[in-house]
Amino acid sequence: MDFKQVVSHAKEYGFIFQSSEIYDTLAAVYDYGPNGVELKNNIKEYWWKSMVQRHENIVGIDAAIFMHPKTWKASGHVDAFNDPLIDNKDSKKRYRADVLVEEYADKLEAKAEKEIAKAAKRFGDSFDRDQYVTTNDRVKRYLGERDTILKRLADDMKKGDLEDMKALIEELNIACPESGSRNWTDVRQFNLMFSTQLGNIAGEEGKLYLRPETAQGIFVNFLNVQKTSRQKIPFGIAQIGKAFRNEIVARQFIFRMREFEQMEMQYFVRPGEEMEWYEYWKDMRLKWHKALGTPAEKLRFHDHDNLAHYANAAVDIQFDFPFGFRELEGIHSRTDFDLSSHQELSGRKIQYYDPALEKNYVPFVVETSIGCDRMFLAIISNSLMEETVPDASGKDSTRTVMKINPAIAPIKCAILPLVKNKPELTEKATKIFDDLKFEIQCQYDEKDAIGRRYRRQDAIGTPFCVTVDFDTLTDDSVTIRDRDTLEQERIPINGLKSILQEKTSMSALLQSIG
Numbered sequence: 001m002d003f004k005q006v007v008s009h010a011k012e013y014g015f016i017f018q019s020s021e022i023y024d025t026l027a028a029v030y031d032y033g034p035n036g037v038e039l040k041n042n043i044k045e046y047w048w049k050s051m052v053q054r055h056e057n058i059v060g061i062d063a064a065i066f067m068h069p070k071t072w073k074a075s076g077h078v079d080a081f082n083d084p085l086i087d088n089k090d091s092k093k094r095y096r097a098d099v100l101v102e103e104y105a106d107k108l109e110a111k112a113e114k115e116i117a118k119a120a121k122r123f124g125d126s127f128d129r130d131q132y133v134t135t136n137d138r139v140k141r142y143l144g145e146r147d148t149i150l151k152r153l154a155d156d157m158k159k160g161d162l163e164d165m166k167a168l169i170e171e172l173n174i175a176c177p178e179s180g181s182r183n184w185t186d187v188r189q190f191n192l193m194f195s196t197q198l199g200n201i202a203g204e205e206g207k208l209y210l211r212p213e214t215a216q217g218i219f220v221n222f223l224n225v226q227k228t229s230r231q232k233i234p235f236g237i238a239q240i241g242k243a244f245r246n247e248i249v250a251r252q253f254i255f256r257m258r259e260f261e262q263m264e265m266q267y268f269v270r271p272g273e274e275m276e277w278y279e280y281w282k283d284m285r286l287k288w289h290k291a292l293g294t295p296a297e298k299l300r301f302h303d304h305d306n307l308a309h310y311a312n313a314a315v316d317i318q319f320d321f322p323f324g325f326r327e328l329e330g331i332h333s334r335t336d337f338d339l340s341s342h343q344e345l346s347g348r349k350i351q352y353y354d355p356a357l358e359k360n361y362v363p364f365v366v367e368t369s370i371g372c373d374r375m376f377l378a379i380i381s382n383s384l385m386e387e388t389v390p391d392a393s394g395k396d397s398t399r400t401v402m403k404i405n406p407a408i409a410p411i412k413c414a415i416l417p418l419v420k421n422k423p424e425l426t427e428k429a430t431k432i433f434d435d436l437k438f439e440i441q442c443q444y445d446e447k448d449a450i451g452r453r454y455r456r457q458d459a460i461g462t463p464f465c466v467t468v469d470f471d472t473l474t475d476d477s478v479t480i481r482d483r484d485t486l487e488q489e490r491i492p493i494n495g496l497k498s499i500l501q502e503k504t505s506m507s508a509l510l511q512s513i514g
């Protein structure tokens, strides 16, 4: 399905609404609806259990969003958490200069892909993509130009060379997507942190930031957690919570939001052992994604061209979103930058005594950081599809279905009396629903013909529908329909709970990570 269809489906079926819609919305801020909140909670549970419950040496915290303002000075966010900004003087629209250049580079890649697709069609089975990419002049020119542009952009970003970034935009003749004008201001840095003011302290002293990453709540609590949990290095601290960034580019739905949720884990290791753990977490995190059923070809690693101020190695796990491969999760080797900076600015010793080495040191950190909302978007865009299936009369019909892994589906099972105006059926179905509801996320639905109810459940990803019919009243059995295979099986009611628990089991999913 294309991106537009994913966005409208998310609204129509109660997954995601734009914030404050009755006031014409607030850009890049979104609310989760009844199905959305269930799916989001399940994503968080899958992450939390795979990190905290699965590892004896990883513990959780829930730190506050507000932190002492010095936190953000020490972390480098006050000075360096900037995006390069450019305004178009005619349309008065504001853009990220690096994104304008990246979009230009994406277009070159799209042109190359178009040529490749044409050739693949022409040559059929004998087509060798690698050979074509390295020998076809036009493809080589497009991809070569793209690489040169991205390399120059990466150098500019690294050096903070805003003048050259503007020169690049002008040389590439990039026009304002809104007005078509090339009348640009200079490029300047824009800090992405939102700030607010404490009520009882005036001026700069009382300035507070809304955290732009959850990680700092972990760093400042390092000693508290290590001492109270008696963990020995290597060990990790995990956290799920809101983060805020004053993003300039407010597009692509929940991919880039101003208020979003992160699931972050900081793994504290001996200095010098960080690269080993970096590789370990790269592998683990990819397995976590694949265990959900995300196809391998939709996931890839992308090393950072531009390392953040705190990192000595960094990689993204990119996902093939409907608008192309983009960052879904980051794995960063953050050295001892954060703990050392907090040690320096707070004047408190933040060190670990390693009994095996018989010495104190500031631990190094490997971080895994994933946006819960981006994961949500990856899941719905990967699982939403249209299919041709036989309808009740055996004729071909089109259905919209979300093939979400059953363990994280918002609703696991729908309980459907065959018809609604027969109290003996609705009472029986209600009893089944009541017996299941505390252990399994179920939905009772008696409205409309059974075929329409199946379609409604397909569209929200419900893996199983249980139909209560007239035979149920005599044989105490129900029909269970599988969302993906459409197979229907007759099973006794007293075995229903255990079958559903087994088929939608989160622990089986966690075990499959390996």
Ligand code: GAP
Residues within 6 Å of the ligand: 212, 213, 214, 215, 245, 247, 254, 255, 256, 257, 258, 260, 261, 262, 264, 327, 328, 329, 330, 367, 369, 370, 371, 372, 373, 374, 375
């Ligand atoms: N603590 C490290 C850190 O914050 P990051 O790469 O800036 O690193 C980590 O962010 C993850 O948070 C990203 O991979 C992405 O999934 C998510 N994320 C970042 N900015 C976001 C935004 N504006 N909207 C939604 N998700 C975002």
